[in-house]
Amino acid sequence: MSEIIRWSPTLGVGVEKIDEQHRELFATINRLIKIIPEKKGKADVLKLLNELLAYATNHFSSEQEYLGEHPDFVEHLYQHLEFEKKIITLKEKIILGQEDIALACHKVLIFLLSWLQNHILHHDVRDFAALGK
């Protein structure tokens, strides 16, 4: 699949396992960009959100294993919880028919793109660097 957005070494945190998980997120975002014009139905979008949640649970627990001793760990953990809350809330709204599917896809995309910029680039890179990783 062609990549619209690409992981770059500037986003590297110095731990290959974490970088690989971040690349997975890029792949998911590229899939999302691809399915938006296809106007997928509720089931497909919910499937993607479920995959995103499963990814988040696994990835965040990996990061937290490394960052537990970091002085800003609580702030970092809070952001991870906010990520999960955001996706869960959107998922619930879709299930209850309170959110337009196309709009939901755009909201997730905007949220994930801002996550790359604000969380991975700033918090992950900075916090791992502080650990000497």
Ligand SMILES: [Fe+2]
């Ligand atoms: Fe993180």
